[in-house]
Amino acid sequence: MSGNTLGLLFSVTTFGESHGPAIGCVIDGCPPGLALSVEDLQPDLDRRKPGTSRHVTQRKEDDIPEILSGVYEGKTTGTPIAIVIRNTDQRSKDYGNIAETFRPGHADYTYWMKYGERDPRGGGRSSARLTAPIVAAGAVAKKWLSEKFGVTVRGYCSQIGAVEIPFESWGSVNENPFFAPTQNDSPKLAELENYMDALRKSGDSCGAKIYVEAVGAPVGWGEPLYDRLDADIAHAMMGLNAVKGVEIGAGFASVMQSGTEHSDQIVEGKFASNNAGGVLGGISTGQPITVSIAIKPTSSIRLDRETIDKQGSPVTINTHGRHDPCVGIRATPIAEALLAIVLMDHALRHRAQNADVRVETPAVL
DSSP states (O other), X not given: OOOOEEOSSSEEEEEEOTTSSEEEEEEEOOOTTOBOOHHHHHHHHHHHOSOSSTTSOOOOOOOOEEEOSXXXXXXXXXXXXXXXXXXXXXXXXXXXXXXXXXXTTSSHHHHHHXXXXXXXXXXXXXXXXXXXXXXXXXXXXXXXXXXXXXXXXXXXXXXXXXXXXXXXXXXXXXXXXXXXXXXXXXXXXXXXXXXXXXXXHHTOOOOEEEEEEEESOOBTOOBTTTBOHHHHHHHHHHTSTTEEEEEETTGGGGGGOOHHHHSOOEETTEESOOTTTTEETTEEBSSOEEEEEEEOOOSOOSSOEEXXXXXXXXXXXXXXXXXXXXXXXXXXXXXXXXXXXXXXXXXXXXXXXXTTOOOOSOOOX
């Protein structure tokens, strides 16, 4: 199976299945000399891991990473970094009744038709469980970007189902189970709690919208025409399970904007706006790189749905087991990781070709 590697100079290849013995990744191209330990990876893995609140899957995984190679005496050596995360709470019997059936909204049908084989346990390779090693790799990229360029990659959930979440504070994002940018005493959190409780009791699911940004990226990252920075960001985000839409900057709202409103004027040495989302012509502008993604409703629901089995016979199916009623709730650290991986890849590519470029024109702040 191809298509398991993200990035060119900083590349991440994932391996494993949802209910196999372990999942993990191999990071190739990380420069030597970066101080790296399990403690650098664990915080983001803890943000993503299941079982952290009643609003997500109750599968219990500690998601403790093991660094098998590429690090010696606490620093990266420049050789491939292998990271493994053991699966410890598989419950494969939950999937016994769907081994011969295709779940609506899942990759069951397409995997079977493409490969003639599939692992039905938790979706196998198509499971969102495989986002854990991406988060681990993203933690490496985040640390390198921060130390080398002062780049901060961060995100939050801006909408869950029908509930829009206004931005109030970055400081509160990691203080609630929704990654919501609201104050701890905000009525919005109570609204989200009630919304998710009702959804879970009904057996249905909902989607979400995630916002992620990188602040501090310099001008010049990106490779036109077909390796544009924004195109590679969109490519990476669409590789995240359940993502059905990606916006850079103003995104689809730009359809309603006029040219005078959308074009980011440079006034007194500064951009007056950032509708471009920090990317022009596929190259970073030095402004915050801003991305929003739309995540579809979870396909594993307890309500009856119509489908077929391997023989093509009609079947009524409902999915039991431990599933997120909204997979978007845990998606914020994953989106951050994907953005960080793409940015580190392009930082290395820019350094390889353009490290000696000097432009005397004053940079736009």
